[in-house]
Amino acid sequence: MAKIVIREELKPKRVIALMSGTSCDSIDAGLCDVFPDLSCKLISGINYEYPEHIKSKIFQIFSGDATIKDICQINFAIGQCFSDACKVLISEFGKPDFISSHGQTIYHYPFDERIDNISLKSTLQIGESAVIAENTGCDVISNFREADIAAGGQGAPLVCFADEKWFHNKNIAIQNIGGMSNVTVVSDSCETFGFDTGPGNVLIDYCMQKFFNKPYDRDGKIGFSGKICDSFLDCLMQDEYYYKNPPKTTGREYFTKQYIENALKFAPQNPEDIIATLTALTAKTIASAYERFVYPNVGINEVVVGGGGAYNPFLMKLLRTYIPKHIELKKHEDYGISSNFKEVMAFAVLGYCTYYNIPNNLPSCTGAKHRVVLGKITKHV
Ligand SMILES: Nc1ncnc2c1ncn2[C@@H]1O[C@H](COP(=O)(O)OP(=O)(O)O)[C@@H](O)[C@H]1O
Ligand SMILES: [Mg+2]
Incomplete structure (x- = not known):
């Protein structure tokens, strides 16, 4: 594996981290300061409810009762909802250095099933990052799980x-x-x-x-x-x-x-x-x-x-x-950590590492063959 070079001297960063878990009870959005030692301070957190019809669409997807069209549309719709959650924090505290979005998991298939020896191990978190970047004017780091799966892991647990x-x-x-x-x-x-x-x-x-x-x-x-x-x-x-x-x-x-x-x-x-x-x-x-x-x-x-x-x-x-x-x-x-915003804080730290090119999976937890830098960056110019 190539040696990973850290781009610049680490500095504290202000991050909005976004998470919606399997419960789908709310979009948890936390404004956090992340420090070079990877400690994290929550400045403010909100539990932003999905609009009722969006939530029921997500549950329709969970129940396996959705079309490709539904999934295509809801990816962008969730991007919009995540943006709205960010805007609540931005209106009070101003723009962060970047946003770190876990997205909404709609499917997680960590099993090593194969077709023609091609692995079907996969995971899908949605909430289009380009929509969040456009609506907030911030760079967005997202899609944390894929790189770990590509490296042979289960893409979880990342926290x-x-x-x-x-x-x-x-x-x-x-x-x-x-x-x-x-x-x-x-x-x-x-x-x-x-x-x-x-x-x-x-x-x-x-x-x-x-x-x-x-x-x-x-x-x-x-x-x-x-x-x-x-x-x-x-x-x-x-x-x-x-x-x-x-x-x-x-x-x-x-x-x-x-x-x-x-x-x-x-x-x-x-x-x-x-x-x-x-x-x-x-x-x-x-x-x-x-x-x-x-x-x-x-x-x-x-x-x-x-x-x-x-x-x-x-x-x-x-x-x-x-x-x-x-x-x-x-x-x-x-x-001194909120049980409610703990995962959000963890994704602020994971995003910070992505920003600085620091490997942020733990193979001993995910089963990956090696360490990788998780996450994809969507730039806003
Ligand atoms: N006051 C409470 N009493 C009992 N259960 C609670 C309470 N607050 C939250 N929960 C439970 O926690 C769930 C949400 O937990 P959360 O950590 O957000 O899960 P996820 O990461 O899957 O979204 C709710 O669906 C509910 O079952
Ligand atoms: Mg939740």
């Missing part, structure tokens, strides 16, 4: 790179609970590694919509009012994904509507019990992933939780009961 910088000198598991759940393990006794533990909120959110007509279980209220059904939980825990060795990543392509509808055949009658059990599934799959893949390699003494799941006290309570008592359970807030 591990920032976790390693921010949480070094610790033996720690950094657990994100978004739509999916992913962990980064940082320790001085081994290379940083990370993987998706399984579903985060995606199954809970689906059933909240189905049974309660609400987008999510706010503050875990429904979960607290239900009873965990052990037989349903045991049945869900049998899924082969949880037994697979890392590196591994997953998404809505696996935990589909059909997946959950099939699973619901084994569910208890009471919808509150279903929510309680699905919340237990998230907590238990995290704990069992640690038992299988983390504790045998490294003795961690702390788990720090981020993502929307950190705001669900029922989920946090269950996690506390499933994780060994000697391990401290914290939130990102304990480190």
Whole structure:
């Protein structure tokens, strides 16, 4: 691999980072200052809601019920929505040095399937960067995952790179609970590694919509009012994904509507019990992933939780009961980092590295053959 030359002396940069995860609950936009040591300070963050009809189009794409025309159009429409989110921050704080946009994942296929020996491993994040550049007048860095896949990786998890910088000198598991759940393990006794533990909120959110007509279980209220059904939980825990060795990543392509509808055949009658059990599934799959893949390699003494799941006290309570008592359970807030904007901050750092030509994937997490500079740059003149 060619030696990567860093273009210029590193300076702090002001970045707007944009992220919309699998939950599709909002476009998270954060104005961040990124420093040469790759630390990051969030100046201001907003959760910008997609317009309702755009959101339902995205869910139509998730359910596999969309045409090429829909995907073509929504790429530009999401670019517009991401621009609108940026403009809120720009109107208050002025233009950043550049924008770093993760985009909206609409498909992630990390499996090494082949046709005529040609790999089909792929991922697709949309939200047209040319639209964002045009509407904001800023350069845009986007499309972070592709280069890692091209280098033989899964294109995920990418946030591990920032976790390693921010949480070094610790033996720690950094657990994100978004739509999916992913962990980064940082320790001085081994290379940083990370993987998706399984579903985060995606199954809970689906059933909240189905049974309660609400987008999510706010503050875990429904979960607290239900009873965990052990037989349903045991049945869900049998899924082969949880037994697979890392590196591994997953998404809505696996935990589909059909997946959950099939699973619901084994569910208890009471919808509150279903929510309680699905919340237990998230907590238990995290704990069992640690038992299988983390504790045998490294003795961690702390788990720090981020993502929307950190705001669900029922989920946090269950996690506390499933994780060994000697391990401290914290939130990102304990480190002065917002659980809500943590991923955004990570993408500000990843964009900063792209800007300066600094390799920003971690092959030990993604399975890539080597380090690469992730991201593509769309210039605005
Ligand atoms: N106050 C809360 N109570 C319970 N769950 C919450 C709360 N806030 C957020 N969540 C959950 O977190 C999800 C969003 O998490 P997020 O980290 O943004 O995921 P993603 O990265 O997939 O967008 C919501 O869909 C919801 O399930
Ligand atoms: Mg989100």
